[in-house]
Amino acid sequence: MTVTVTLPDGKALTFPHGVTGSDIAAAIGPGLAKAALILEVDGKEWDLFRPLEGDAHIRIITRKDEKSLELIRHDAAHLLAMAVQDLYPGTQVTIGPAIDDGFYYDFARAEPFTPDDLPKIEARMHEIVKEARPTRREVWPRDKAVQHFKDIGESFKAELIASIPSNEDVFIYWHGDWHDLCRGPHFRTTAEIGDAFKLTKIAGAYWRGDAKNAQLQRIYGTAWRDKKELDAYLTRLEEAEKRDHRKLGREMDLFHMQEEAVGQVFWHPNGHTLWRTLENYIRRRVGEAGYNEIKTPLLFDRKLWEQSGHWDTFHQNMFIAEVEDENRTLAVKPMNCPGHIQIFKQGTKSYRELPLRLAEFGSCHRYEPSGALHGIMRVRGFVQDDAHIFCTNDQITDETKSFCELLLRAYRDLGFESVKVKLSTRPEKRIGSDAVWDLAEGSLEKATRAAGLDFTFNPGEGAFYGPKIEFTLTDAIGREWQCGTLQVDFNMPERLGANYIGEDGNKHAPVMLHRAIVGSMERFIGVLIEHYAGKFPLWLAPVQAAVATVVSDADPYAREVVAALKAAGIRTVLDTGNQTVNYKVRQHSLAKTPYLLVLGRREAENRTVTVRKLGVEKQESLALDAAISMLSTEAVPPDLR
């Protein structure tokens, strides 16, 4: 009996029965024999030491292959578990997958791991790599595995295996005398993991991702193909830290937060300028798209929230307001939809008025769990660029299409090109009948397709009143942020008694589309700060130009220049400080001011300015008028160009 394997280049090789990936690699060449990590057999990953089961198309994966990253990380997770169980006997293993940039492993242990433990564990991992423990794969009946892991005190592992159907076999991987349940594949020895890994942090995590379960201790690590990649990753982390919105928010004097107003933002003049610039941009875009801007109250009688269904689902996350003299409970609005419905309900609405688009920069408050708060990205008081479109069934597709265009246009204007779309369907806890959900999900899917968007499904993640699409943008360093959303709601208008008179003269409940482009203003500004690392395009920059003098003789001219720039609408600061030019250049560069205009005697005499653009060392002398017109042109918001 022989086995014939076909290589990616079409070459076929024949081997005796029982041949392994290692044998094949060795037959091809000694270099490959060493470099081989894993085999791909008819597209499936296969241990190099595992005999082939028949003829197949194969591919040998080496370190050069991008795919090896995930394999290295999976092996590194096992390596971490080995090291931990070596050093801390009695610690139970649970699961440990590869993730983006690395891996983690969840352990059950009574004492917490401390930051000091990480270097020790890491050192032990390096020792185990040097030991080159050989890997072995065994196939066990499920029940034997359950019993075995129970016997050795690995109750989490036993529980995991017990959830596998009893007629299935399970795979046990051995690295030396350490073993674990695993789907595989794994490298031939622990040596092949290499040394380009590092443990990064310790965290708590719930068993099986459920807060009702026991909390485990998770150790995170990162792993790469070589030291160079590892260093590049660590540098990337440092870069991300430098653009942290909390750090830049302080340095650029944009905002601050304090204990007396947890989860809420104090916007300083610079930050609020950024806010208004963004708000006005959206206001213009939304206005030209046929929305009417409104403003609704912050406090509503609790009865309204009971009627909408929010009280039932979210009352624990709502801020309650009560006054001594009045016997009623008010709640600070956690969202704007019920308020918008009240405006829709004023007067009798005709089908001729649909679609009716009501937009609001709506201030909302939610009592977010303390652990969820994160700078201005996740706060308790926030403003949504919210709008609700009241329309008929037939109008859903067109409205969805034009919203998607509006949103993508806005993201491009704000500097984001790459957008991912997810469609979330009915959650477990929801209102409305299944028939209505079928209709809502069906129309949203159809409309999303009609908008020409590529999307993936996110089952069970919809809002309690309807399915939604979520827009996730990618920032300058590849991180993803969910911002925009569009939700189809067949429930809320009816619950709150909204209707219109149809062509047939009868009352109908409108469909309501909830939608937001940036989502939360706070969060989006945080994303903008990190995306641009504080170096905003001119139209967004809070301070657009700094005028700095070289000598005090130039002060009167500098004041004149500042007045002219301000008159042209350029946000300008004046710096006549008693400092050297070098110092001023440094200060305004660190403040990330887009343009620095340096003025000395020369400029005062010739009525010119010497312009230095942020990040560019070259300077340019321009006539004052020319400079102002250049800056004004560049400062025009993208929608007004």
Place this chain on the structure above:
RNA sequence: GCCGAUGUAGCGUAGUGGUAGCGCAAUCCCUUGGUAAGGGAUAGGUCGUGAGUUCGAUUCUCACCAUCGGCACCA
């Protein structure tokens, strides 16, 4: 909310069982300079809050608050 860590002047940090230094920023003085830190002086802290141990606590212990890293949550 859960697990872990952290909290010293506006910011960044050092340090100690005997009530605190440094750098930047600030203020003042000298310096008027040409593209990433000119020089000098001065001022600024109840060491997150509260309790306990102690002759004495910023330092040790406990509780609380906030922040950070995760998990869970996210209308």
